[in-house]
Amino acid sequence: MRVSLKDVAERAGVSIKTVSNVVNKYPHVTPAMRERVQRAIDELGYQPNVTARHLRKGRTGIIALAVPELGNPYFAELAGAVIDAAADHDLTVLLDHTRGEREREVLVSQGFRARVIDGLILSPLELEVEDLRGRDGDDVPLVLLGERQYDLPYDHIAIDxxxxxxxxxxxxxxxxxxxxxxxxxxxxxxxxxxxxxxxxxxxxxxxxxxxxxxxxxxxxxxxxxxxxxxxxxxxxxxxxxxxxxxxxxxxxxxxxxxxxxxxxxxxxxxxxxxxxxxxxxxxxxxxxxxxxxxDKQSIARLAVESLLRSLEGTESPGGHEIAAEFRLVERESTLGRR
The missing domain is CATH 3.40.50.2300 (Response regulator)
Known part of the structure; x- marks a missing residue:
């Protein structure tokens, strides 16, 4: 028999709303209450019905990530980081490989999969400003990665x-x-x-x-x-x-x-x-x-969070330039073997 929110609420001695707040990771729950509810969840083996949750919000629970080349280790590692960041919010990631070709980047950006995704994270190489103006899939939130700057109302995440x-x-x-x-x-x-x-x-x-x-x-x-x-x-x-x-x-x-x-x-x-x-x-x-x-993990987290703000309607109008961190990692190719 499937464990329900009501079962968890009764075990924890709290309201169903409090259990829902914990399950949905809402921030206004005290640490003590969160721990109490989580203990009940673990004891009963409660599994949230993620699909039903997304449907109630009118969403699919799927976002897309489009990169130029999945065979490039950088983009493969970035894709893994995006998948992990999305999983923290119960989102599934659909991967797309554009080969850095303008035609494919236009197709992706114009929302040809708009019916099955809630948002798109795109790392373009050849896309031009005119390709994004009045995009058909404009009801699907878009976040841009990389160094191309478009001066359009889409969040853009890049290192300097x-x-x-x-x-x-x-x-x-x-x-x-x-x-x-x-x-x-x-x-x-x-x-x-x-x-x-x-x-x-x-x-x-x-x-x-x-x-x-x-x-x-x-x-x-x-x-x-x-x-x-x-x-x-x-x-x-x-x-x-x-x-x-x-x-x-x-x-x-x-x-x-x-x-x-x-x-x-x-x-x-x-x-x-x-x-x-x-x-x-x-x-x-x-x-x-x-x-x-x-910082690939930071880039991924910032991109997913940007999409979520757009979906929740908490994002202010206009695009934002969001800087991700980087660092120098010193190894043998400049230092020699220690």
């Missing part, structure tokens, strides 16, 4: 890429490096994170009085290990020999480190390397990777 890049380059300068390459140059829009990170690289070098010539910019066609390896090989083949590398992301850094090894250059003694994203792979190589670590 310029500041993060400057922290990375400052670390390399502090280790005595003076010929610092950037692997991640692109020719597309200046709003892309690659350009923001290159901007931070150039600003920090300029402030330190260190040259930042174009010959130290390694152009890439993508963001994977192979792209980093090819960019590093081209730079070395051209006769440019940096004593440090700041890579757009950890995958590019890992590819570059492989080429450096094949060329007989030791990391970090000959060339120090720092990446970006703090993916798990960087922690387990023969030389562990120093990196900029975005």
């Amino acid at each position: 890429n310029v500041a993060a890049a400057r922290v990375a380059v400052r670390h390399l300068i502090g280790r005595g490096r003076s010929t610092i390459a950037y692997l991640g140059g692109r020719t597309d829009s200046a709003n892309r994170p690659a350009h923001l990170r290159m901007k931070g690289w150039r600003e920090e070098l300029t402030e330190a009085g260190i040259p930042a010539p174009d010959s130290l910019v390694g152009r890439v066609g993508g963001w994977d290990r192979q792209d980093g390896a090819e960019a590093m090989a081209r730079m070395l083949d051209s006769g440019v020999r940096p004593d440090a590398v700041f890579a757009y992301n950890d995958l590019v850094a890992i590819g570059a480190m492989r080429v450096l090894h094949e060329c007989g250059l030791r990391v970090p003694w000959d060339v120090a390397v720092i990446g970006f994203d703090d993916i798990a792979e960087g922690r387990f190589g023969a030389v562990t990777l120093t990196t900029i670590s975005p």
Whole structure:
């Protein structure tokens, strides 16, 4: 026989409303009362009927997360963090893979799944402002992740890429490096994170009085290990020999480190390397990777909470720029083996 809220209320000696407040995680319940009700829930083995709860609110209990590439460890780890954050609110996450293509990002943003989702978290690469104006799925709350800024009434969560890049380059300068390459140059829009990170690289070098010539910019066609390896090989083949590398992301850094090894250059003694994203792979190589670590859990939590505020009608009109934290994680690729 299914345990009901009434059963829990009778066991705890409280009202059904109090039990409901605890189950729904409402904040205005005293810790002592919450513990009392939770003890009764545990003793009786009560399981909330999540589906019925969502239906009473006119919702499905499903949100969507759309990212450019699930095969990229950063986005895979971010997706896991979003799923965990959503689970804290009894929400299920539907994953979508846009491949960073504008057409697919438009399709997702326009709410083609609006009938089955309560809200959308989207990390776009190619989406333009006009794609979001008057979107068909505007009744479905939207939260944007990443570095594209649209000046539209949607919450936008991102780290400060310029500041993060400057922290990375400052670390390399502090280790005595003076010929610092950037692997991640692109020719597309200046709003892309690659350009923001290159901007931070150039600003920090300029402030330190260190040259930042174009010959130290390694152009890439993508963001994977192979792209980093090819960019590093081209730079070395051209006769440019940096004593440090700041890579757009950890995958590019890992590819570059492989080429450096094949060329007989030791990391970090000959060339120090720092990446970006703090993916798990960087922690387990023969030389562990120093990196900029975005707070993925915070990004996920902020995104889910933003959707919930919109759904509950507590979000004020207009978009909000929400900054997530980051930190430098120092490892062997710049410090050497301790």
